[in-house]
Amino acid sequence: MNGAGKILTDSGVITWRNVMNVRRNPEWLLGATLFPIMFVLMFAYVFGGAIGGPGGDSGQYREFLIAGIFAQTVAFNSSYTVIGFANDLQKGIIDRFRSLPMSRLAVILGRTTADQVLSLVVLFVMSICGLLIGWRIRGSVLDAILGYLMILLFAFALSWVGAYIGLVSRSVEVANSAGLIWMFPLTFISSAFVPQESLPGVLGTIADWNPFTAAVNATRDLFGNASPAGWAAPSGWPADNAALYAVLSSVAIIAIFAPLATARYRKVASR
Amino acid sequence: MSESDRGMGGQSGVAVRARGLVKSYGSTRALDGVDLEIPTGQVLGLLGPNGAGKTTTVRILTTLLRPDEGEAEVAGHDVLADPDGVRRSIGLSGQYAAVDENLTGFENLYLVGRLYGKRKAEARERARELLRRFQLDEAGDRPAKGYSGGMRRRLDLAGALVAEPSVVVLDEPTTGLDPRGRIDMWEVIEQLVATGATVLLTTQYLEEADRLADSIVVIDKGKVIARGTADELKAQIGGERLNLVVAEQEQIPAAVRVLESVGTSEATVDEHSRRVEVLVDTGPKALVEALRLLDAERVTVQDVGLHRPTLDDVFLALTGHGAEEEVPAS
Ligand SMILES: Nc1ncnc2c1ncn2[C@@H]1O[C@H](COP(=O)(O)OP(=O)(O)OP(=O)(O)O)[C@@H](O)[C@H]1O
Numbered sequence: 001m002n003g004a005g006k007i008l009t010d011s012g013v014i015t016w017r018n019v020m021n022v023r024r025n026p027e028w029l030l031g032a033t034l035f036p037i038m039f040v041l042m043f044a045y046v047f048g049g050a051i052g053g054p055g056g057d058s059g060q061y062r063e064f065l066i067a068g069i070f071a072q073t074v075a076f077n078s079s080y081t082v083i084g085f086a087n088d089l090q091k092g093i094i095d096r097f098r099s100l101p102m103s104r105l106a107v108i109l110g111r112t113t114a115d116q117v118l119s120l121v122v123l124f125v126m127s128i129c130g131l132l133i134g135w136r137i138r139g140s141v142l143d144a145i146l147g148y149l150m151i152l153l154f155a156f157a158l159s160w161v162g163a164y165i166g167l168v169s170r171s172v173e174v175a176n177s178a179g180l181i182w183m184f185p186l187t188f189i190s191s192a193f194v195p196q197e198s199l200p201g202v203l204g205t206i207a208d209w210n211p212f213t214a215a216v217n218a219t220r221d222l223f224g225n226a227s228p229a230g231w232a233a234p235s236g237w238p239a240d241n242a243a244l245y246a247v248l249s250s251v252a253i254i255a256i257f258a259p260l261a262t263a264r265y266r267k268v269a270s271r
Numbered sequence: 272m273s274e275s276d277r278g279m280g281g282q283s284g285v286a287v288r289a290r291g292l293v294k295s296y297g298s299t300r301a302l303d304g305v306d307l308e309i310p311t312g313q314v315l316g317l318l319g320p321n322g323a324g325k326t327t328t329v330r331i332l333t334t335l336l337r338p339d340e341g342e343a344e345v346a347g348h349d350v351l352a353d354p355d356g357v358r359r360s361i362g363l364s365g366q367y368a369a370v371d372e373n374l375t376g377f378e379n380l381y382l383v384g385r386l387y388g389k390r391k392a393e394a395r396e397r398a399r400e401l402l403r404r405f406q407l408d409e410a411g412d413r414p415a416k417g418y419s420g421g422m423r424r425r426l427d428l429a430g431a432l433v434a435e436p437s438v439v440v441l442d443e444p445t446t447g448l449d450p451r452g453r454i455d456m457w458e459v460i461e462q463l464v465a466t467g468a469t470v471l472l473t474t475q476y477l478e479e480a481d482r483l484a485d486s487i488v489v490i491d492k493g494k495v496i497a498r499g500t501a502d503e504l505k506a507q508i509g510g511e512r513l514n515l516v517v518a519e520q521e522q523i524p525a526a527v528r529v530l531e532s533v534g535t536s537e538a539t540v541d542e543h544s545r546r547v548e549v550l551v552d553t554g555p556k557a558l559v560e561a562l563r564l565l566d567a568e569r570v571t572v573q574d575v576g577l578h579r580p581t582l583d584d585v586f587l588a589l590t591g592h593g594a595e596e597e598v599p600a601s
């Protein structure tokens with residue numbers, strides 16, 4: 001079998017293995033969906049009135065919110081990638097894989113792909129939740145599909161970062177927190193939950209250039225969801241070219257972290 | 272690979288050859304110049320206490336770790352220059368069973384088969400065959416989570432054999448098993464050897480190396496301290512042990528005098544059990560002579576025995592500490 005073919009079949013096999021792992025532990029899915037549903041309800045009903053503006057239309061805010069929550073949820077799924085690798089390392093499964101004549105890249109690609117299968121399931125549940133609180137897709141079906149693909153691509157990119165973190169973590173405990181901690185600034189210093197223009201000074205600049213902001217803005221746009229009336233529209237190159245910027249940064253993240261993670265995998269020792 | 276391809280090791284029928292392996296972790300020299308060689312189709316027992324460097328040797332030979340110095344060849348492939356060639360020829364069962372607990376036994380083996388490049392039907396068939404061979408067919412469709420330690424170990428070993436490798440590496444295959452599990456595992460390994468595979472087996476149990484290995488390499492603190500067959504190692508500490516138990520405490524000095532006159536070492540005495548022991552190199556002749564002299568001195572002998580040294584004795588003689596004792600801080 002040629003090299004590329006072997007990478008794809010091996011990745012497929014590893015993806016199957018990881019998806020089977022989730023199927024045998026449905027409670028993981030429960031955790032992965034309950035958390036974001038909780039988030040939707042919190043933001044929509046607890047903060048919604050305040051952020052939506054005085055007497056603001058919290059229905060509009062909820063519609064604005066959904067793309068941000070979707071993106072945040074799948075971004076957080078990269079922590080499953082981290083924990084997955086940390087566990088496989090601890091259990092000696094990575095040693096077994098490394099002693100096989102299989103593609104090195106496939107072990108990581110199979111994991112990052114399987115984690116997007118998880119993301120798909122979660123997105124489905126969340127879409128239903130969104131529809132229940134009044135969110136609607138206002139654009140075309142094609143645009144909506146592109147919107148979903150946008151966040152999946154971004155989540156896939158983050159998953160490679162997660163793979164690297166998982167492979168450098170010294171223990172499952174370390175991996176647990178290392179996989180989550182960076183998610184908070186990444187997803188909160190952004191346009192996911194608040195008016196982008198409301199963020200002060202440096203935070204505003206970070207939010208403007210945060211690839212996560214771009215992914216959220218692009219998705220929001222593709223869903224045809226507007227910001228609540230009266231919010232200042234963000235400006236600047238990343239805001240004007242959100243989709244392009246989001247895709248470029250996703251590709252860049254993969255281009256950086258795929259080689260890093262693969263190089264780490266080659267050397268990593270179990271335990 | 273088919274069974275008939277077995278034994279295609281390097282030239283001159285050597286399946287595994289390592290020279291001058293050195294590996295340091297910070298200031299710990301885990302391996303300090305290890306050489307070993309396994310003729311095709313033979314079993315080498317790598318014997319050593321905790322921290323001796325067994326796993327480090329295994330990891331280098333299975334391409335999981337690069338040595339700082341030295342070279343190694345497995346089934347004719349250099350571990351550094353052609354690691355994929357090595358991986359195609361070996362099966363590894365690591366020190367801790369690498370079993371995916373969420374998959375069934377069958378799925379675990381199917382997974383490994385597919386990753387070796389087998390087609391789906393072939394991988395399935397091989398998985399079933401191995402489950403039968405390792406008496407896991409009944410549990411085969413249950414998640415491995417519920418398996419006992421012995422079952423996990425067997426499943427892990429089955430995983431190492433999926434591609435019928437010509438060289439099989441087993442890192443402490445029986446550690447943590449109960450006596451029953453250990454005997455089952457020995458039988459499995461003996462069957463494996465009967466099919467002609469070359470086996471590198473690490474163990475802390477002298478008894479295990481004695482039973483399974485054609486030759487033994489003893490390592491301690493990263494260095495080879497002895498090598499040879501079990502018999503050769505036993506011979507290294509010289510002859511046999513003659514021991515006897517006398518009836519009365521007062522007879523011990525006489526017994527010591529007699530035994531030292533026929534033996535080659537100083538006698539060791541255990542006052543409490545009234546046991547006296549000495550090394551001899553003439554075997555039964557020394558025994559007969561000793562009994563004659565003791566009779567002449569009117570010493571009543573309650574029990575007498577002549578036995579070959581155990582590998583534990585060898586270990587004690589070679590390292591100054593028992594195999595399972597903590598290594599004294601040096
Ligand atoms: N990753 C590592 N980092 C630091 N030191 C290590 C590492 N791996 C092994 N060592 C050290 O190298 C030495 C040899 O370890 P190794 O695991 O090869 O021993 P072993 O003979 O397999 O012991 P055991 O019977 O406990 O499995 C030990 O002193 C160990 O502490």
Ligand SMILES: [Mg+2]
Pocket residue numbers: 325326327366442
């Ligand atoms: Mg070990």
